[in-house]
Amino acid sequence: xxxxxxxxxxxxxxxxxxxxxxxxxxxxxxxxxxxxxxxxxxxxxxxxxxxxxxxxxxxxxxxxxxxxxxxxxxxxxxxxxxxxxxxxxxxxxxxxxxxxxxxxxxxxxxxxxxxxxxxxxxxxxxxxxxxxxxxxxxxxxxxxxxxxxxxxxxxxxxxxxxxxxxxxxxxxxxxxxxxxxxxxxxxxxxxxxxxxxxxxxxxxxxxxxxxxxxxxxxxxxxxxxxxxxxxxxxxxxxxxxxxxxxxxxxxxxxxxxxxxxxxxxxxxxxxxxxxxxxxxxxxxxxxxxxxxxxxxxxxxxxxxxxxxxxxxxxxxxxxxxxxxxxxxxxxxxxxxxxxxxxxxxxxxxxxxxxxxxxxxxxxxxxxxxxxxxxxxxxxxxxxxxxxxxxxxxxxxxxxxxxxxxxxxxxxxxxxxxxxxxxxxxxxxxxxxxxxx
Numbered sequence: 176x177x178x179x180x181x182x183x184x185x186x187x188x189x190x191x192x193x194x195x196x197x198x199x200x201x202x203x204x205x206x207x208x209x210x211x212x213x214x215x216x217x218x219x220x221x222x223x224x225x226x227x228x229x230x231x232x233x234x235x236x237x238x239x240x241x242x243x244x245x246x247x248x249x250x251x252x253x254x255x256x257x258x259x260x261x262x263x264x265x266x267x268x269x270x271x272x273x274x275x276x277x278x279x280x281x282x283x284x285x286x287x288x289x290x291x292x293x294x295x296x297x298x299x300x301x302x303x304x305x306x307x308x309x310x311x312x313x314x315x316x317x318x319x320x321x322x323x324x325x326x327x328x329x330x331x332x333x334x335x336x337x338x339x340x341x342x343x344x345x346x347x348x349x350x351x352x353x354x355x356x357x358x359x360x361x362x363x364x365x366x367x368x369x370x371x372x373x374x375x376x377x378x379x380x381x382x383x384x385x386x387x388x389x390x391x392x393x394x395x396x397x398x399x400x401x402x403x404x405x406x407x408x409x410x411x412x413x414x415x416x417x418x419x420x421x422x423x424x425x426x427x428x429x430x431x432x433x434x435x436x437x438x439x440x441x442x443x444x445x446x447x448x449x450x451x452x453x454x455x456x457x458x459x460x461x462x463x464x465x466x467x468x469x470x471x472x473x474x475x476x477x478x479x480x481x482x483x484x485x486x487x488x489x490x491x492x493x494x495x496x497x498x499x500x501x502x503x504x505x506x507x508x509x510x511x512x513x514x515x516x517x518x519x520x521x522x523x524x525x526x527x528x529x530x531x532x533x534x535x536x537x538x539x540x541x542x543x544x545x546x547x548x549x550x551x552x553x554x555x556x557x558x559x560x561x562x563x564x565x566x567x568x569x570x571x572x573x574x575x576x577x578x579x580x581x582x583x584x585x586x587x588x589x590x591x592x593x594x595x596x597x598x599x600x601x602x603x604x605x606x607x608x609x610x611x
Contacts, residue, residue, distance in 0.1 A: 187277070188284035190221050191263060194228035195289060199259035201233065201515055208233055208515040232266040234350055234514040238325040239265045241316045246301055246308075257294045260285055264302055269313075275306055325350055329522045330507065337558055341585055345556070345599075348586035349510040349517075354596055355394035358411040358439075359387050360446050360473065369408055372401040381593045384413035385420075387443075390593045406473040411439045414508075414584045414597030415554075418499060419443035421582070421604050422550045426450035428496035432477075433484055433539050436462030438469035440499060445475040453477040454495075456484060485538055494544035502532045504553040504560050508586060508599020525559050532564045540572060546609040548578060553601045556585060561601040569605075578606040 193215050200211040208229060217225055232239065239262045247253075253261075264282035267273055273281075279302045286295040305312065317323040321331055324346050335342050357380070359366045366382065370389055373380045376399070379392040390413070402408045418440045424430045428451050432441045435455035445453055455477045457463045463481050470477055482489035505528055506516050536551055543549050553560050562581065569575055582602040587595045 184284035184288060185281050187281045188288055190224040190228060191281050192285040192288040193217060193225045195260040195263045197229045198232055198263055199256050203255050205519060228263060230514055231270055232263045235266055235270060235325050236262060236518060238316060238322045241322045242312055245312055245315060246304060256289050257291050260289060261298060261301060279303060327517055333557060344588060345586055347588040351511055351588055353512045355391040356383050356413050357389045358409045358416055358443060359389060360407050361387055362446050364407045369402060376401055383593050384595060384597050385416045387416050388413040390596060409439060409442060412598045414600040415439060416443060417602060418550060418552055419447050421602055422497050422499050424448040424451040424497045430497040431495040433500045434502060435466050438466030440501060441466055441477060442469050442473045442475060449475060454480060456480045456482055458483050484535055490542060495542050496544050496547045498539050498543055498549045500536060500539050501552040502535050504528050504555040505557060506554055508554040508556045511586060525557060529559050529564055532560060533567060536568050543607045545607055547607050549605040551603040551605060554599060555601060556599040565603040574608050575605050578604040
């Protein structure tokens with residue numbers, strides 16, 4: 176729609192309409208939230224607002240959609256775009272600070288922007304009814320544990336079975352906005368020095384869960400971070416910052432970062448040990464370019480290889496002293512950053528991931544030098560992708576042993592404090608016996 180048409184409507188209606196468009200794509204086509212947003216032609220000034228509304232609606236969709244259904248007559252149907260708009264508007268009413276009457280008016284204008292002018296009266300009436308019946312309606316919806324938790328039943332059951340004592344903490348973390356955590360390049364600046372530079376720009380930050388991390392009290396544009404362009408600081412969850420430490424690359428070692436994109440862990444490995452000979456491999460050329468971009472910003476170098484790890488021909492046969500295998504996984508440890516996982520992931524996906532993970536682990540293990548270390552990593556909290564994969568590998572690979580206990584990080588809510596605030600990651604540090 177042209178700019179004049181958009182500006183003729185209430186401020187905020189264009190952002191709400193675009194968020195509804197993106198939601199409809201996720202729901203109807205099953206694509207990721209990021210892919211849906213990339214399809215939109217967003218003005219620079221609208222991008223952050225649309226992303227925030229879109230993410231928030233996905234985060235609470237499994238509670239909001241039942242609330243919408245409860246307002247409809249049995250068997251009542253509507254266009255998918257109208258449904259997406261109403262769920263998005265309910266998110267604004269329930270979880271944003273916007274004035275209620277403004278949200279209703281904005282949603283009515285958004286219906287027109289979406290080409291649903293005939294539904295504008297219906298949108299107005301339904302949202303006003305929601306406001307009148309809100310308390311009773313939400314109480315009714317929240318009788319369903321899955322709706323109240325805004326998690327699919329299968330995942331809720333897995334989390335309860337595996338982490339009964341931490342269940343409520345994990346659910347709370349998954350339903351929060353993600354923190355913005357920084358990784359300080361300690362080779363070039365201390366954490367205290369960077370914290371001071373941030374403070375000079377009125378960016379409040381506190382020490383995070385690792386000695387390289389700072390957590391911002393409020394997220395900001397990365398371009399506004401002092402030292403970002405010069406490679407003094409990167410954006411990376413504190414949980415992900417354990418990888419380079421556990422890998423423990425030393426000068427002169429040949430290091431493989433398998434499945435390397437987007438390059439955050441590659442950068443951290445080289446910040447800690449710039450004299451390591453790092454090879455970063457990824458199957459996707461566009462994602463591998465992101466690795467290159469990150470390393471250029473950090474003034475670090477590595478050999479970049481586009482290849483399928485399971486294919487032949489890319490490896491020269493020379494063993495690696497250290498291997499980081501950050502495998503594709505369900506992403507159940509990073510739901511607050513990718514809330515579409517709640518809607519897109521299915522129970523059957525987990526077995527598929529586990530098979531792929533086992534194959535990748537067996538493949539790269541054959542590239543490790545005797546006495547070398549292999550770090551298996553996921554951003555999953557599910558044992559089927561973590562301990563079960565590693566245990567199966569070790570049972571079939573007598574030349575390998577655990578170098579230390581596994582580390583399973585669970586998503587922690589903000590109430591836990593910045594010193595405990597991480598996403599969910601799993602690490603298994605494996606050693607090849609020296610005489611193998």
